[in-house]
Amino acid sequence: MGCVSKSVKNSRPLSSRIGGLLFVLPSIITVVIFVYGLIIWSVNVSLTNQNSGSKKAIEYVGLKNYTDLIVDERFTHSLLNLVKFTVVFIIGALITGFIMALLLEKGIKGEGFFRSFYLYPMAISFIAMGTVFNWILNSARDEEAGGLNLALQKIGLGFLQNDWYVGEKGAMYAMALPAIWQTSGYVLALFLAGFRGIPDDLREAARVDGASESQIYRHVLFPQLTPTILTILIILGHISMKAFDLIIGINGKSYITQVVAVYMWEATFDSRNYAKGTAIAIVLLLMIAIVVVPYLRYNNKQQAYR
Amino acid sequence: MSKDIVDLITAKHNVRNKKRKLTGTERFWLIFRYISLIFIWFLVVMPIYVMVINSLKGVKNVYLVNAFKLPEKLDFSAWSVAWSGTDYFPQSISDSMSRTLFFVIQSAIISAIIGSINGYVFAKWKFKGSNFIFTLFLFGMFIPYQAIMIPLVRIATTLEINKSIYVLVLAHIIYGIPICTLIFRNYYEAIPNELIEAGRVDKASMVRIYRSIILPLSIPAFVVVLIWQFTSAWNDFLFAIFLTGGSPKLAVATTALNFITGSTNQVYYGVNMTASLIVSLPTLIVYIFLGRYFLRGLLSGSLKG
Incomplete structure (x- = not known):
């Protein structure tokens, strides 16, 4: 690329230069309206007292809906739940995926078999898996136990029996288990790509210099994975903050496992409080934007160097 | 362009460079890797396994205590109920x-x-x-x-x-x-x-x-x-x-x-x-x-x- 393509670009007739734009214009308009336009519309609704239950005229109330959220016990509860879930989910999926990648990255007989199985959960809906996890993470214990609690007893780990997603304290941590189950294959794929993108020469050179296998991993390979880990954190972070169907699939709208997206649904659907619903949604959007926008800019710069 | 990412992941790797005898530690690590891979495989497959075996146990008599147990005899009646519904299970998919x-x-x-x-x-x-x-x-x-x-x-x-x-x-x-x-x-x-x-x-x-x-x-x-x-x-x-x-x-x-x-x-x-x-x-x-x-x-x- 560089100056050659530039001269070609300038030699193109004007018609073909704007021709491209014409073909994507319908999509641009659609995205501008349905993504950005509707976000602005949502922000607008969130600044009013719009509520289908009340007959009052719609008025602008400023940031009242947002300040109300700060003191809304249900909202802070769902936010705290989301934080707990996110921390355990991200760390858990990162470690599991990393271990899977370590086991596979050098190549092993039957690799394709294991890799294919490790990735299939990403193809199934959270709702369908939720039905199963709702069942096997049942809280019954000891004689009445079934599912995972029974399995733990059988292998002599009975003390690990748990209330899972209905327990006062641990519900959100239990919720992270199915989430880790579902996404660690994805993390594995990203790590595998990271490992295998490292030139073999680096490994060989270190080996020639007399480095041991564990030294090679620690000092040569792991530092090279920093961009991969960054990508994984962003991806897991935004999946986690959007958590909705996973939670609904396992435990419905139950208060104990409510997260921000579920609370938004409840405010909108059950209470018909649109102003509050949009305010919650915009908070969620901002949380995700803080993580994703720098990543998009970073990615954009990387593209420019290609 | 760098190498294609999916090719990187799915490329067949030279599992062993030369056909030489593995040393003791190498053999230990190979066995350790396989045991771990198979252990993870069981965890990954488990929910689907639960779905499949419990769909073959019929409509009633499916209990959590037996969630991991294979059906005593194959009974496909749950499939027809789930698919088209009956009077005691009106919803169908x-x-x-x-x-x-x-x-x-x-x-x-x-x-x-x-x-x-x-x-x-x-x-x-x-x-x-x-x-x-x-x-x-x-x-x-x-x-x-x-x-x-x-x-x-x-x-x-x-x-x-x-x-x-x-x-x-x-x-x-x-x-x-x-x-x-x-x-x-x-x-x-x-x-x-x-x-x-x-x-x-x-x-x-x-x-x-x-x-x-x-x-x-x-x-x-x-x-x-x-x-x-x-x-x-x-x-x-x-x-x-x-x-x-x-x-x-x-x-x-x-x-x-x-x-x-x-x-x-x-x-x-x-x-x-x-x-x-x-x-x-x-x-x-x-x-x-x-x-x-x-x-x-x-x-x-x-x-x-």
């Missing part, structure tokens, strides 16, 4: 399954066509500001759809399209534009510019080059986008629940399943498991046969590949 298939295929095809045209322009006919616009597109891929949902529901209600399944076709096409464009753009970036230049020298128009050079090369990208859109629309719950409300007439696979299993109907575990399995089958089958293409779609979501 056959209607919603065919409805989902109907809308998912349409939205996947239209998404792919739009994505292909956009990707072609963003990769090969860049205009001033096209990179910026493309980044604006990408942001649309990451937003939580809750942030646009209430106005979207309002529009659908005003236009009265929320009474037809086409509301979901439209939603998945519109919000699929970013990822479909991205997948095609990345694919077309890898096609050498010389091919386009050659066409240009022959005074072929932009459309002509697309039709005679680009389109015939696009089949793999079409497969990726089609199965990506198919899978994500099939598994979608958020758009379905907001846009079709609780209307049973418009229930799709996920909303119907959630209604069945989430209701007070907690007696018929066998039927619940069967229904979940039936709903998972289409995407699972696609994954089994076209996993490599699915992987590529998945990795596009991380802006890699």
